Amino acid sequence: MRIGVIGAGNISGIYLQNLASWPETAVVAIADLDEAKATTVAGKHGIGSIRPEDLLLRDDIDTILNLTVPNAHFSVGLAALQSGKGLYSEKPLALTLAEGRKLMGEATLRDLEIGCAPDTVLGAGIQTARKLIEGGAVGELVGMQGFMLCPGHEGWHPSPAFYYERGGGPLFDMGPYYLSAMFHLGGPFAKVSAMARTTRLTRTIASEPLRGTIIPVETPTHISAEIQFVNGAIAHLATSFDVQSHQLPHIEVYGTEGTISVPDPNGFGGPVKLWKAGGEWEDAPLVSADVSNLRGLGLRDWAINGVPRASGEIGLHVLETMEAILESAQGERFVELESRPALPPIRLG
Numbered sequence: 001m002r003i004g005v006i007g008a009g010n011i012s013g014i015y016l017q018n019l020a021s022w023p024e025t026a027v028v029a030i031a032d033l034d035e036a037k038a039t040t041v042a043g044k045h046g047i048g049s050i051r052p053e054d055l056l057l058r059d060d061i062d063t064i065l066n067l068t069v070p071n072a073h074f075s076v077g078l079a080a081l082q083s084g085k086g087l088y089s090e091k092p093l094a095l096t097l098a099e100g101r102k103l104m105g106e107a108t109l110r111d112l113e114i115g116c117a118p119d120t121v122l123g124a125g126i127q128t129a130r131k132l133i134e135g136g137a138v139g140e141l142v143g144m145q146g147f148m149l150c151p152g153h154e155g156w157h158p159s160p161a162f163y164y165e166r167g168g169g170p171l172f173d174m175g176p177y178y179l180s181a182m183f184h185l186g187g188p189f190a191k192v193s194a195m196a197r198t199t200r201l202t203r204t205i206a207s208e209p210l211r212g213t214i215i216p217v218e219t220p221t222h223i224s225a226e227i228q229f230v231n232g233a234i235a236h237l238a239t240s241f242d243v244q245s246h247q248l249p250h251i252e253v254y255g256t257e258g259t260i261s262v263p264d265p266n267g268f269g270g271p272v273k274l275w276k277a278g279g280e281w282e283d284a285p286l287v288s289a290d291v292s293n294l295r296g297l298g299l300r301d302w303a304i305n306g307v308p309r310a311s312g313e314i315g316l317h318v319l320e321t322m323e324a325i326l327e328s329a330q331g332e333r334f335v336e337l338e339s340r341p342a343l344p345p346i347r348l349g
Contacts, residue, residue, distance in 0.1 A: 007067030095167035115308030116315025119298030123268025138255025149243035169219035170239035196220035196329035288349025
């Protein structure tokens with residue numbers, strides 16, 4: 001798979017490192033609106049740099065890896081598809097369900113595929129937990145809980161303003177990791193209810209080079225959601241940029257015969273811990289050796305199999321769920337979901 005990258009920000013380094021290490025993928029060039037940034041990143045990784053509009057015209061590129069900021073995911077993704085290239089997007093797929101549906105429609109019209117992060121769900125941790133569930137290790141699935149709680153990103157990120165813009169916040173920033181993991185563990189979601197608040201209307205950047213800059217907060221920063229799966233199980237998901245510290249798990253899965261402690265869905269590895277009635281907590285054997293930071297694994301898996309297991313359909317379902325959570329919080333009501341993507345096959349490495 002010959003890949004062109006648009007977006008030379010913080011996350012690009014690990015993608016470029018991994019994609020260069022696999023025989024199934026090769027990065028041809030990288031582009032960014034900041035041409036100097038693209039040139040610097042390209043030099044570090046031994047690839048070419050080019051303007052975004054010129055990258056889309058190249059015929060030696062099959063797929064565009066969209067690593068732009070979230071509010072550019074739709075426009076860059078649409079341009080990639082309209083140029084006749086496959087698209088792999090960082091999360092979220094877009095900022096609104098309407099935008100996500102337009103991307104998927106454009107791909108269908110042009111007989112192209114869309115992949116979407118996170119691909120952490122393809123790592124050993126989530127796939128091991130999924131295999132346990134589907135193998136009946138905890139009996140009938142009852143529910144799950146997930147917690148992504150932190151004080152926000154203005155203390156460490158060099159340019160954190162976009163985390164607090166529309167389409168940001170803890171739900172759209174980190175929610176895709178948790179919701180994608182829950183989808184792989186329990187299947188598609190049916191409906192949601194939620195509450196949300198914006199605790200502070202401004203944030204002050206404490207990191208360089210913008211230390212002291214005050215940024216407005218345009219999105220809820222503490223969200224608590226209840227999610228019902230199509231199979232009847234119920235999940236709770238809390239995401240927050242207002243929690244200073246906590247001792248809650250990343251994800252726990254509850255069944256009629258046991259419990260699974262699921263590792264951080266922002267990573268690829270374990271440990272995965274299983275408790276069964278009458279026993280003790282034990283580490284489950286991981287189904288693969290995919291435990292390091294393998295961002296870009298979704299592209300490699302796509303190149304090997306011909307279709308993306310970290311798919312646009314799943315990305316769209318996650319996007320619909322996040323939009324529904326905010327809609328529920330605002331309207332104080334249940335919101336039904338329409339999409340019902342199929343679970344991809346388990347990845348065993």
